[in-house]
Amino acid sequence: MPDSSAVLPGWHSSTCPHDCPSVCALEVELLAEGRIGKVRGARANDYTAGVVCAKVARYAERQHHPDRLSQPLRRIGPKGGGIEAFAPISWDEALDETANRLKAAAAKYGPETVWPYFYAGTMGLVQRDGIERLRHTMGYSRQYSTFCITLPDAGWKAGAGVKRGVDAREIADSDLVVVWGGNPVSTQVNVMTHIARARKERGAKLVVVDAYRTGTAQQADLALIVRPGTDAALALGVMHVLFAEGFADRSYMAKYTKGAAELEAHVAAKTPEWAAAICGVPAETIREFARLFGRTKRSYMRMGYGFARHRNGASSMHAASSLAAVTGAWAHRGGGAMYGQSGLYKLDKTMIEGLDRLDPSVRVLDQSRIGAVLTGDPADLGSGPPVTALFVQNTNPMNVAPDLAKVKAGFGRDDLFVCVHEQFLTDTARQADIVLPATTFLEHDDLYTASGHTYLQVARKIVEPYAQCRPNHWVLQQLAQRLGATHPGFEMTEWELVDWTLKASGHPGAAELHAKRWHDCAPSFETGHFLDGFGHADGKWHFTADWAAIGPQWADMPSLPDQMGFDAPTPEKPFRLVAAPARSFLNSTFTETPGSQAREGAPAALIHPADLAEIGLADGAEVRLGNARASLRVAAKAFDGLVRGTVVVESIWPNGAYAEGLGINALTAADPGFPAGGAVFHDTAIWVRPA
Ligand SMILES: Nc1nc2c(c(=O)[nH]1)N[C@H]1C(S)=C(S)[C@@H](COP(=O)(O)OP(=O)(O)OC[C@H]3O[C@@H](n4cnc5c(=O)[nH]c(N)nc54)[C@H](O)[C@@H]3O)O[C@H]1N2
Ligand SMILES: Nc1nc2c(c(=O)[nH]1)N[C@H]1C(S)=C(S)[C@@H](COP(=O)(O)OP(=O)(O)OC[C@H]3O[C@@H](n4cnc5c(=O)[nH]c(N)nc54)[C@H](O)[C@@H]3O)O[C@H]1N2
Ligand code: SF4
Numbered sequence: 001m002p003d004s005s006a007v008l009p010g011w012h013s014s015t016c017p018h019d020c021p022s023v024c025a026l027e028v029e030l031l032a033e034g035r036i037g038k039v040r041g042a043r044a045n046d047y048t049a050g051v052v053c054a055k056v057a058r059y060a061e062r063q064h065h066p067d068r069l070s071q072p073l074r075r076i077g078p079k080g081g082g083i084e085a086f087a088p089i090s091w092d093e094a095l096d097e098t099a100n101r102l103k104a105a106a107a108k109y110g111p112e113t114v115w116p117y118f119y120a121g122t123m124g125l126v127q128r129d130g131i132e133r134l135r136h137t138m139g140y141s142r143q144y145s146t147f148c149i150t151l152p153d154a155g156w157k158a159g160a161g162v163k164r165g166v167d168a169r170e171i172a173d174s175d176l177v178v179v180w181g182g183n184p185v186s187t188q189v190n191v192m193t194h195i196a197r198a199r200k201e202r203g204a205k206l207v208v209v210d211a212y213r214t215g216t217a218q219q220a221d222l223a224l225i226v227r228p229g230t231d232a233a234l235a236l237g238v239m240h241v242l243f244a245e246g247f248a249d250r251s252y253m254a255k256y257t258k259g260a261a262e263l264e265a266h267v268a269a270k271t272p273e274w275a276a277a278i279c280g281v282p283a284e285t286i287r288e289f290a291r292l293f294g295r296t297k298r299s300y301m302r303m304g305y306g307f308a309r310h311r312n313g314a315s316s317m318h319a320a321s322s323l324a325a326v327t328g329a330w331a332h333r334g335g336g337a338m339y340g341q342s343g344l345y346k347l348d349k350t351m352i353e354g355l356d357r358l359d360p361s362v363r364v365l366d367q368s369r370i371g372a373v374l375t376g377d378p379a380d381l382g383s384g385p386p387v388t389a390l391f392v393q394n395t396n397p398m399n400v401a402p403d404l405a406k407v408k409a410g411f412g413r414d415d416l417f418v419c420v421h422e423q424f425l426t427d428t429a430r431q432a433d434i435v436l437p438a439t440t441f442l443e444h445d446d447l448y449t450a451s452g453h454t455y456l457q458v459a460r461k462i463v464e465p466y467a468q469c470r471p472n473h474w475v476l477q478q479l480a481q482r483l484g485a486t487h488p489g490f491e492m493t494e495w496e497l498v499d500w501t502l503k504a505s506g507h508p509g510a511a512e513l514h515a516k517r518w519h520d521c522a523p524s525f526e527t528g529h530f531l532d533g534f535g536h537a538d539g540k541w542h543f544t545a546d547w548a549a550i551g552p553q554w555a556d557m558p559s560l561p562d563q564m565g566f567d568a569p570t571p572e573k574p575f576r577l578v579a580a581p582a583r584s585f586l587n588s589t590f591t592e593t594p595g596s597q598a599r600e601g602a603p604a605a606l607i608h609p610a611d612l613a614e615i616g617l618a619d620g621a622e623v624r625l626g627n628a629r630a631s632l633r634v635a636a637k638a639f640d641g642l643v644r645g646t647v648v649v650e651s652i653w654p655n656g657a658y659a660e661g662l663g664i665n666a667l668t669a670a671d672p673g674f675p676a677g678g679a680v681f682h683d684t685a686i687w688v689r690p691a
């Protein structure tokens with residue numbers, strides 16, 4: 001690859017940086033004027049297979065959006081205001097002021113008063129995780145990242161012992177694909193490509209388990225629509241049938257699992273009728289699914305994240321993913337289960353994250369509890385000082401974090417300094433004292449792993465940064481210089497960090513990987529199917545979970561799969577809210593693009609027609625959704641693809657899309673899920689009233 005200043009018009013390879021399991025291999029059209037044209041999926045990559053989602057195909061809308069931040073800004077008006085509340089300043093002024101404020105805060109309270117705060121706006125490892133190097137070299141408060149994977153990870157690892165599973169390309173060899181608690185039509189479209197192939201070539205069946213009839217469920221041969229948070233009950237009902245009707249593979253279980261006899265005894269009483277009363281799926285449908293799954297050795301379970309975003313989510317993931325170990329589907333091509341592949345890459349992140357400088361005695365703050373942290377909850381702050389300075393990259397907590405009213409109260413504090421590095425003036429940037437303009441993935445270099453497939457990819461910048469935008473790495477280098485943070489990682493370019501990380505991890509170096517476009521880290525069939533042992537020391541799938549080994553809040557968790565509690569409906573709050581991802585947004589990203597806005601319209605609450613009638617509301621009427629935390633107005637949409645009592649608001653709309661200026665996460669709780677924490681975005685009891 002020549003120096004990026006010499007990138008010529010035409011098609012260039014890249015990688016989608018967004019927080020999506022697909023991590024598509026991209027081809028980006030560079031037009032003559034340095035502008036981006038079309039974006040398409042790489043056909044030569046056998047996972048991406050030439051397909052990308054519509055929102056990224058339209059990336060030019062985002063890249064060249066008139067509202068992209070173009071220069072550093074200082075706030076001169078009230079917090080929460082628009083662009084008129086800010087005045088342009090120079091990069092030197094912005095960086096000096098930020099460094100001075102962080103220094104002053106640390107001088108007053110010690111370094112733990114500063115909280116570098118980030119998540120996965122870009123999934124590139126250098127631009128996403130470099131902030132950890134600044135944190136560790138300065139001794140700033142650490143972050144426990146709980147928005148996304150904490151709950152599903154805990155549940156998966158309880159069974160499998162390691163985070164990897166059967167290669168998604170094997171879906172093409174499956175006779176039955178079960179998409180459980182995820183909505184790939186919206187959230188990782190490439191899964192559907194491989195499912196379509198299996199259906200066309202093998203007549204494979206598709207079963208979808210979800211809390212509402214999603215786009216994915218609409219394509220299914222059999223859709224099981226559950227009450228939110230009740231997947232463990234459903235799984236137990238299915239297991240009951242598998243054992244009772246001779247579908248359990250006892251020789252597989254004897255060799256590869258722990259706790260099979262206890263499980264069999266335990267599910268003997270968990271009949272489909274018992275399960276149906278809890279999960280809302282008719283007993284006959286549970287039997288139909290169990291028999292189909294039991295008969296089909298090549299059954300592939302694609303486990304989603306969504307059904308684990310409940311207080312009991314880890315336990316639900318463990319229960320549902322255990323089905324493949326009962327039938328021994330794992331032993332067959334096209335059979336088994338997969339939730340994520342991140343355990344495959346084994347990257348040495350020392351240089352990117354400054355792990356050699358991590359001091360384990362420094363306090364850890366929970367990302368999802370940012371509201372409680374910023375409002376000074378002693379349980380969250382521990383014995384440490386208040387947080388008086390935040391430096392934010394790659395995340396939009398004023399929109400995506402739970403318990404949003406508390407988050408807003410925290411950001412509203414006068415004694416809190418906030419610097420936000422962003423591509424757009426997000427809800428979070430609107431709270432900042434200093435706003436810094438960030439590059440997009442087309443304007444910087446990075447390295448990408450994937451959750452949904454097995455390829456490592458690198459991507460180089462294709463266009464020069466827009467206006468005064470700068471990469472995360474450059475901003476960290478500049479701050480490090482001003483703060484006196486020294487680490488070899490700050491001396492390296494992005495590309496050198498990529499190269500160091502790849503080579504230190506035993507992978508091809510940056511140039512070699514760039515030339516070959518992607519590098520497959522898939523293990524052998526035997527390892528991929530755990531035929532040489534699962535990840536636990538005993539090499540077994542654990543039906544009996546050792547929750548105590550995973551997190552501190554284990555005491556109330558059943559070791560064998562069982563139905564645990566959640567934010568249960570009450571007479572005052574009879575509904576359960578699921579705030580599932582909208583197809584044309586990616587978390588809070590793409591809410592700014594005209595194409596996505598046109599497709600999504602406005603926020604709406606999907607409510608069962610019988611529930612609407614009972615409340616005395618017509619389709620399209622304004623309703624108010626609420627609980628003890630907050631309430632908000634939204635239009636009701638009659639929808640019969642859910643169990644009565646469920647309300648779905650596809651998300652995450654900017655706060656300004658709601659009449660009273662606070663979005664859906666005003667209703668969600670920041671309570672940590674069991675046993676190791678994790679946000680519970682789909683586990684919310686609410687009331688529904690006429691607005
Ligand atoms: N109600 C509800 N809430 C949810 C969820 C839900 O399902 N329902 N899902 C949760 C989940 S799973 C997640 S992962 C979180 C996601 O929460 P976030 O990670 O905060 O969401 P994103 O919108 O993906 O990205 C945040 C920001 O990163 C910025 N960004 C992108 N690239 C760069 C870059 O290179 N540099 C800088 N400085 N900024 C960049 C984008 O402009 C964007 O504003 O939301 C959680 N919140
Ligand atoms: N278009 C789009 N794509 C995205 C995102 C986005 O916001 N929009 N977000 C990205 C991110 S950060 C992530 S982590 C992934 C997440 O991708 P998914 O694995 O799809 O997970 P979720 O987005 O949390 O929710 C998916 C589904 O879980 C269902 N669900 C909720 N509660 C339950 C339950 O109790 N039981 C069952 N069976 N189903 C339930 C919801 O109805 C929803 O259809 O998607 C990524 N891709
Ligand atoms: S499907 Fe996911 S990885 Fe692929 S282009 Fe869309 S957002 Fe990016």
Ligand SMILES: [Mo]
Nearest residue numbers: 019147148149
């Ligand atoms: Mo996520």
